[in-house]
Amino acid sequence: MQPKETTTIDYGNEESDFYLHHVARASPFERNNHYHGTYEVYYQLSGRRHYFIKDSAYAVAPGDLVFINKHDVHKTSMLGPPQHERVVMNFSDAFLGTDHPLFRPELLRIFTRDNHLYRLKPQEQMFVEQLFRKLTDEVKLQEDGFELSIRLLVTQLLLFVLRLKHADAPVTDDPLSPTHRRIAEIVKYINANYDDKLPLPELSERFDMSPFYLSRTFKKVTGFTVVGYQNLTRVREAQALLARTDAKVTDISAQVGFEQFAHFNRTFKKITGTNPTRYRKWNG
Template sequence: MNIVPFFDVEQIKRTGTFNMDSDHFHESYEIYYLLAGERYYYVNDRIYALQVGDLLFINKNQLHRTTSKGRSTHERILINFEDSFLEPLLGLGVGDLPLFQGESFLLRPDVHEQGRIVDILQDMLREQREAATGYTPYLQALLLQLLILIGRMREEATEPVLPESSEKQRRVYRIIEYLNAHYAERLTLEGIAEHFYISETYLCRIFKQTTGFTVIEYLNYVRIREAQTLLKETEDKITAIAEQTGFDSIAHFGRVFKQIAKRSPLQYRKQNKV
């Protein structure tokens, strides 16, 4: 349970193989900093190979998952926060800031920058753990300091850190693009495999190996993410939204929605209506 509303920071060290299997997109921002080891990170339809000192900024509602790269021990610090945590400090809409607009991104800080980042992160961990007087505004100030540093590093980077790009990964990227474009249709594994002139077995294997998701898992997340947008921004009936996002029945839609969003479509609409 977070001791500060809308903000959490944690440091975890894991030995051997570990593949993330928790919620894969959420309505908070995420900052992932790799202290030790190496990881594959799927985010925003691409795979990144993270090395020590890498920092990944994940925007709201971006599908993501981290998976093992070898069997080495890895250690990371993870921050999650919502707009409302910073708004009292900034006095404006956090989403209007340049850093929060556009896509998620990976930074590869130099040794000096890594030192500054780790200092801020350790201060955050200590403040959250000790919860001394005034720790909430202190955490807000530390987070703002970190975000300013990230923004400057991003501006000064000579070139972006590129995602992995083997032939297998490029094929999976094309499949992902197809799913993103056709999620509203009645897709089947057989039909997707035929479209790309590969077998169902090969489709399922390379997709899982590359992204950490099964094809159906990924398709469901894309559909539910779009359904959440429609629930928030339109007056469409839930049955119509289920049909618009590719579900063959309202019962199937409701079941998958609750599994991913942890609440029913109606509850989600009541809590998030714009």
């Protein structure tokens, strides 16, 4: 019997300075919507997956590289047979930041592009897979200087992709794409108007969908209810304001669209695991 899951490497976690995870799965798997404060690189070795990132949907195939910016909401789910193999790498600003001797701000431009996916040619796939094998070896052996070697390999990967000129891949051509694109339009609208009241009847009228169909489809594609996604967007903006400004917490609550401060506090703690004051203390 084929094992349901085979893990080659599992080092760190998504919020640590460096994370590397390589797994092959034979049974259905769906990752819930989530976001983190680190940059993510996702490489598909085999099988196909559906990826919803920020406000776009992609059909990910073998040889595809996906780049996800920190704090961008994303979710992966099945597309066809469940068997697939992939590598995920995350790193923080501290890991590849200004203290890194080879740091160049342009290396991180990859994560802010509108299109999150690169479709590699066979020779490019071989190069990228070789880099991931070297990263895996460094993490497993942990010889002298392995952390510096990891930084150099990550830099090499980012520089390689920065130089690619041909690899833009289209938004998913999956048969569900019309639905995904419609939901993506709604997500973009919420992202731009998160601080307004957005009642479901108003959204359904604006996007010419029945409230029931909009609600059900939004949940299916993004993993969120409409209200849940709006609250997440508000909290993410509040996190940025708490970390970067000296504005009062009550003022930030109102600025991001919460009418009641108690509701803001409850929602913020539910999403982040801590209250706004403590979050500012840790991240301000």
